[in-house]
Amino acid sequence: MDTNELLKLENQLCFAFYSCSREITKLYRPLLAELGLTYTQYITMLALWEQDNVSVKELGSKLLLDSGTLTPLLKKLESMGLLTRARDKSDERHLVVRLTEQGQALKDKASCVPLRLFEGTTVMPEEIFALRNQVQTLMSKINDAT
Amino acid sequence: MDTNELLKLENQLCFAFYSCSREITKLYRPLLAELGLTYTQYITMLALWEQDNVSVKELGSKLLLDSGTLTPLLKKLESMGLLTRARDKSDERHLVVRLTEQGQALKDKASCVPLRLFEGTTVMPEEIFALRNQVQTLMSKINDAT
DNA sequence: ATTGATTAAATTGTATGCAATTTATATAGC
DNA sequence: GCTATATAAATTGCATACAATTTAATCAAT
Numbered sequence: 617m618d619t620n621e622l623l624k625l626e627n628q629l630c631f632a633f634y635s636c637s638r639e640i641t642k643l644y645r646p647l648l649a650e651l652g653l654t655y656t657q658y659i660t661m662l663a664l665w666e667q668d669n670v671s672v673k674e675l676g677s678k679l680l681l682d683s684g685t686l687t688p689l690l691k692k693l694e695s696m697g698l699l700t701r702a703r704d705k706s707d708e709r710h711l712v713v714r715l716t717e718q719g720q721a722l723k724d725k726a727s728c729v730p731l732r733l734f735e736g737t738t739v740m741p742e743e744i745f746a747l748r749n750q751v752q753t754l755m756s757k758i759n760d761a762t
Numbered sequence: 763m764d765t766n767e768l769l770k771l772e773n774q775l776c777f778a779f780y781s782c783s784r785e786i787t788k789l790y791r792p793l794l795a796e797l798g799l800t801y802t803q804y805i806t807m808l809a810l811w812e813q814d815n816v817s818v819k820e821l822g823s824k825l826l827l828d829s830g831t832l833t834p835l836l837k838k839l840e841s842m843g844l845l846t847r848a849r850d851k852s853d854e855r856h857l858v859v860r861l862t863e864q865g866q867a868l869k870d871k872a873s874c875v876p877l878r879l880f881e882g883t884t885v886m887p888e889e890i891f892a893l894r895n896q897v898q899t900l901m902s903k904i905n906d907a908t
Numbered sequence: 909a910t911t912g913a914t915t916a917a918a919t920t921g922t923a924t925g926c927a928a929t930t931t932a933t934a935t936a937g938c
Numbered sequence: 939g940c941t942a943t944a945t946a947a948a949t950t951g952c953a954t955a956c957a958a959t960t961t962a963a964t965c966a967a968t
Contacts, residue, residue, distance in 0.1 A: 619873040625808045625824065628876070629890045630790065632897040633783040634805070635826050638925080639904050640776045656954060659780070662771045673916060678771065680781050683917050685955055692953085709916045709963050727765040730774070737907040739900060744775045747896055751778040754885060754893065758785050761883040784955080802924060819946060829947050831925050838923085855933050855946045912966085919960070930949070936942085 633751075640733075647729050651722060657693060658726070660686075664699065664715050665723045671710040698722065779897075786879075793875050797868060802831075803839060804872070810845065810861050811869045817856040844868060 625631055641655045648658050663678045664670070672686050679686075690713060693699050698719035704710035734744070771777055787801045794804050809824045810816070818832050825832075836859060839845050844865035850856035880890070 619869075622876045623808055623811055623869065623873060625805065625812060626898075627894070628805070628808070629894045629897075630783070630786045630801075630879075631805055631808075632894045632901070633779055633786060634801075636897050636901050636904075637776070637779040637783045638826065639901060640779060641925095643904065644776065654953065655776075655780075659771065659774070659777055662769055662774070662777075665769055666766075666771060671916080672918095680784065681954090682956065684919080684957080685953095687918055689954075707916090707964070711917065723765075723769065727769060730768045733776075734904075737903050739903050743900070747900065748773075748775045748778045750893055750896070751775075751782050752772075754889070755778070755782050755785060757883050757885045758782075758789065758880075787955095800923065817946080818948095827924095828926065830927080830949080831923095833948055835924080849947095853934070853946090857947065910968090912968105914965070915963080917961085917963105920958085922955100922957090924955080925953085927952090928950085931947085933945080933947105935944075938940090938942105 643733055644729070647732055651725055651729075652696065656681075656685075656689060658729075660689060660693065661698070661719070661722065661726070664713065664719070665726075668713075668715050670713055671704070672713065673710070675713060693719075789879055790875070793878055797871055797875075798842065802827075802835060804875075806832075806835060806839065807844070807865070807868065807872070810859065810865070811872075814859075814861050816859055817850070818859065819856070821859060839865075 621627060644655050644658065648655060651658070653661065659679060660675070663675055667674075672683055672690065675690075676682055676686055681689075690699065690701055694701050697716055699716055700714050702712055702714070704712050767773060790801050790804065794801060797804070799807065805825060806821070809821055813820075818829055818836065821836075822828055822832055827835075836845065836847055840847050843862060845862055846860045848858055848860070850858050
């Protein structure tokens with residue numbers, strides 16, 4: 617393949633991912649607005665609904681985000697009354713995040729989001745699962761190398 | 763599938779895309795640093811190497827970005843001497859972006875980037891092409907609906 | 909106990925994304 | 939020609955991302 621083909625925007629896997637990721641985020645936006653959440657706030661809540669009482673560090677390793685992103689985001693969710701932030705008594709370096717009752721209750725309202733996401737499109741569930749698995753495989757190959 | 767499964771982070775296609783997109787961007791970072799570009803600046807240059815003399819509007823429709831993102835980005839690339847920004851004489855509403863010689867010359871330095879990207883990983887070219895096609899198919903299905 | 913290294917968050921600074929508004933220009937219809 | 943509408947960029951404000959640095963707490967090793 618020559619240089620021109622190699623450098624074409626439409627031939628870049630990265631651009632496909634990058635743009636598709638943002639398009640999917642746009643599908644989420646109206647659904648998440650009903651919950652009062654942004655997309656990053658939503659995936660943070662997903663992580664907390666799966667496992668509560670985690671440190672910023674643990675949360676960051678699940679979401680692949682660092683404290684530079686998480687600190688302001690968690691402060692925002694705290695100000696919204698969805699969680700609390702407190703230093704771990706046994707190791708004051710760790711800040712422990714805990715869902716409030718309100719934060720836990722939001723899970724019920726969020727439960728319909730995944731099924732509603734691709735409503736109105738011709739995207740099929742099997743397609744989603746298959747693609748997700750392939751993307752995760754790619755991710756592990758990338759992470760193995762670094 | 764019950765609510766807990768549906769809301770698991772690892773079951774979200776969006777999160778797979780979102781995190782994979784950022785991981786690939788991290789692979790790019792050291793390569794693009796040699797060119798003095800960020801990732802978004804790089805895909806903007808890709809679009810311009812394909813077609814020069816375009817308006818912000820046209821560029822935005824290719825990159826799926828609006829003037830809120832592009833205006834400061836193009837000003838930055840202009841200050842780096844890679845392009846010029848000038849109003850279209852025949853319609854002053856349009857701002858035309860043109861590559862400078864320096865901007866065109868950068869294409870040669872960039873030509874090795876795509877091939878070097880997955881060096882050191884076990885990711886195979888066929889895998890990349892196949893996945894890119896599937897992601898693009900998903901994108902069209904999403905865009906058809908909206 | 910003291911000091912040096914390590915670790916976890918927070919902070920700082922830069923660069924995106926994007927909704928909403930504003931500004932400037934062009935077009936349509938009368 | 940004049941006004942209402944439409945269009946393209948720019949601007950504003952908020953929310954990420956992330957590298958690099960700083961701060962605070964813990965651990966290691968003598």
